[in-house]
Amino acid sequence: MPPPDFSPSAEQNKHPILDKLLAVLPAQGAALEVASGTGQHAAWFARHLPGWTWQPSDQQPQGFASIQHHVTQAGVSNVQTPLVLDVCAATWLPVDPTTRELPCFDLIFCANMLHIASWEACAGLMRGAARHLAPQGRLITYGPYFEKAVPTTQSNLDFDASLRQRNPAWGVRWCEDVALEAAKAGLQLQQRHPMPANNLLLVWQRVPG
Numbered sequence: 001m002p003p004p005d006f007s008p009s010a011e012q013n014k015h016p017i018l019d020k021l022l023a024v025l026p027a028q029g030a031a032l033e034v035a036s037g038t039g040q041h042a043a044w045f046a047r048h049l050p051g052w053t054w055q056p057s058d059q060q061p062q063g064f065a066s067i068q069h070h071v072t073q074a075g076v077s078n079v080q081t082p083l084v085l086d087v088c089a090a091t092w093l094p095v096d097p098t099t100r101e102l103p104c105f106d107l108i109f110c111a112n113m114l115h116i117a118s119w120e121a122c123a124g125l126m127r128g129a130a131r132h133l134a135p136q137g138r139l140i141t142y143g144p145y146f147e148k149a150v151p152t153t154q155s156n157l158d159f160d161a162s163l164r165q166r167n168p169a170w171g172v173r174w175c176e177d178v179a180l181e182a183a184k185a186g187l188q189l190q191q192r193h194p195m196p197a198n199n200l201l202l203v204w205q206r207v208p209g
């Protein structure tokens with residue numbers, strides 16, 4: 001068995017993210033996490049949101065053993081088996097044969113993916129979220145963003161440069177550009193929460209009507 005993956009930043013940011021999830025979310029629901037990575041977030045949030053079921057997923061199944069490890073360590077039973085899910089895929093999840101409807105979720109959670117994926121992943125995330133969110137469901141994205149009305153920090157500029165050096169298709173995204181992709185899918189920004197280390201937690205919901 002390979003050792004479980006461990007992200008020091010996920011270990012740090014899971015605390016302030018959980019505080020926001022507890023403040024924003026109802027006591028129970030069904031969550032789909034996209035880009036689960038190591039599984040530290042899935043294990044922590046499922047443990048502290050016991051009224052929720054948590055469905056982890058990632059484009060890369062190589063990390064699934066790590067997700068299972070962190071979930072087992074947390075001793076939780078409300079996390080489902082991880083699914084392969086590429087946000088750019090036309091189909092995220094098949095129609096449920098019992099209900100004959102697409103699975104829908106009260107929360108779709110995506111941390112730290114938009115800047116470490118090509119720009120088309122943003123459109124893919126918004127389209128898929130619009131298909132799979134319950135009517136009052138929330139898409140929550142977390143990570144670094146540039147914003148037109150907020151002066152950028154040097155650390156975010158440096159991070160953006162380092163990302164683009166690693167892969168020219170990557171980079172810190174402008175919140176306004178993400179909002180345009182959200183609008184095309186019928187979603188809009190409902191809440192903006194500044195987070196430690198110049199990150200934002202953004203809550204997106206369906207445009208009413």
Ligand SMILES: C[S@@+](CC[C@H](N)C(=O)[O-])C[C@H]1O[C@@H](n2cnc3c(N)ncnc32)[C@H](O)[C@@H]1O
Nearest residue numbers: 010035036037059060085086087111112113117
């Ligand atoms: C920096 S990691 C973030 C992991 C975790 N969410 C966290 O915050 O620690 C980025 C993750 O995005 C995933 N990813 C990249 N492109 C993706 C795509 N098109 N669809 C789904 N996941 C993707 C990668 O496999 C990786 O696990």
